[in-house]
Amino acid sequence: MEDDIIYLDHAAATPLVPEAATAMMDAYRDAPGNPSALGHSGRAAARLLEEARDRMAQALDFTPERLVFTSGGTESVGLAVLGTLLPRERGHVIASAIEHPAVLGSLQILQRRGFEVTLVPPDPGGVVDPERFAEAARPDTALACLMHVNNELGTVQPLELALGRVKERAPSCTTFVDAVQSLTRLPLEPERWGADLVALSAHKVGGPRGVGALVTGSRRPQRIFGGGDQEWGVRPGTENVPGVVGFVAALLAAEAHRTERASQVSEVCAAFEEELRRQVPGARINGNRDNCLPWILSISVAGISSEALVRGMDELGVLVSAGAACHARAQKQSHVLRAIGLSPRLGTIRVSFGAESTVDNARRAVQTLARTVKRYAIG
Ligand SMILES: Cc1ncc(COP(=O)(O)O)c(C=O)c1O
Structure with a gap:
């Protein structure tokens, strides 16, 4: 990235960390074969893949058989949701109304096939009430997401309480957690959360795009497309060995620095908020800040559109997004901002910090935001 660019869109994608880049180049060079092939190059690729799986499993305190590698967060989500429900004739699903489109889109596919879906709204702070979530569960609820x-908001959901209560009401229900944005920022604890399946993605933690994993346990989803018997037959297709190796290298690097990173990002975020109060006093920060990760900040300003904010800041070298990257081209208010009751007339941006973010950059980014508001705001 150019030196004078301030990149604050880590929730969309993080820059590849050097550990991942080196590991991937080594894998491309040393193991060009297909891991299912019998020859020595295939065996070398299979060995690299299994070593990466073992290292990731050890770092996260799982057994390696629980990790199914995929092509990213979206595929992990689709495999969890569709692979759990499609083998059934019918059933009921509950999910929060602020899930990622990967979840909501998979649920729409199920709805078209006759499954019943209940979406539970969050409170105005963007946190789902665990009792309200669990109350939606019925004896025939087959999946809770x-x-x-x-x-978009960085709010942390009360997994343990909500999923625990769901299991009390519907003991055979499979529970699924999309942990794409929390990986390496908070501990990954499926057992404590009461989660049967957990989706992860590499490019949010300094790894490559197009690689992810689904953590399984005693409940494995069924395959959702045909092919070979890779990944225990759950996810057919030639494994992306260099991608997986890069994912694991990035994950280990981030896990090794989790505590320092967390305090650095908290400091950066606090500096951003303080400068924002001074420079753009009318701005509001969305989401319950007492229940939020400092990595993501959602900010709304009156009198200017989200698009003008993002484009204006981009012209001045500060990269942020309007809500989530996947809504960026849709130019309508995201389902998350709607669910917390935010006026669509406010311009909203998402600022998300990462390993290379500094207090100085955060302050400069706010000054750029203030200039953009002065330049384009009406009224
Ligand atoms: C919460 C969440 N889930 C799933 C995804 C999809 O992950 P991927 O981009 O790896 O398909 C994203 C990516 O933005 C995400 O933020």
């Missing part, structure tokens, strides 16, 4: 950290 609750994300860990919301990708």
Whole structure:
């Protein structure tokens, strides 16, 4: 990235960390074969893949058989949701109304096939009430989906309480957590959360795009497309060995620095908020800040559109997004901002910090935001 660019869109994608880049180049060079092939190059690729799986499993305190590698967070979510429900004739699903489109889109596919879906709204702070979530569960509820950290607001959802109560009401229900935004920022604890399946993605933690994993346990979803018997037959297709190796290298690097990173990002975020109060006093920060990760800040300003904010800041070298990256081209208010009751007339941006973010950059980004508001705001 150019030196004078301030990149504050880590919730959309993080820059590849050097550890991942080196590991991937080594894998491309040393193991060019297909891991299912019998020859020595295939065996070398299979060995690299299994070593990466073992290292990731050890770092996260799982057994390696629980990790199914996929092509990213979206595929992990689709596999969890569709692979759990499609083998059934019918059933009921509950999910929070602020899930990622990967979840909501998979639920729409199920609805078209006759499954019943209940979406539970969050409170105005963007946190789902665990009792309200669990009350939606019925004896025939087959799947409950609750994300860990919301990708637009940074709010942390009460997994343990909500999923625990769901299991009391519907003991055979499979529970699924989208932990794409929390990986390496909060501990990954499926057992404590009461989660049967957990979706992860590499490019949010300094790894490559297009690689992810689904953590399974005693409940594995069924395959949702045909092919070979890779990944225990749950996810057919030639494994992306360099991608997986890069994912694991990035994950280990981030896990090794989790505590320092967390305090650095908290400091950066606090500096941003303080400067925002001084420079743009009318701005509001969305989401319950007592229940939020400092990595993501959602900010709304009156009298200017989200698009003008993002484009204006971009012209001045500060990269942020309007809500989530996947809504960026849709130019309508996201389902998350609607669910917390935010006026669509406010311009909203998402600022998300990462390993290379500094207090100085955060202050400069706010000054750029203030200039953009002065330049384009009406009234
Ligand atoms: C919460 C959440 N879930 C799922 C995804 C999809 O992950 P991927 O981009 O790896 O498909 C994202 C990516 O933005 C996300 O933020």
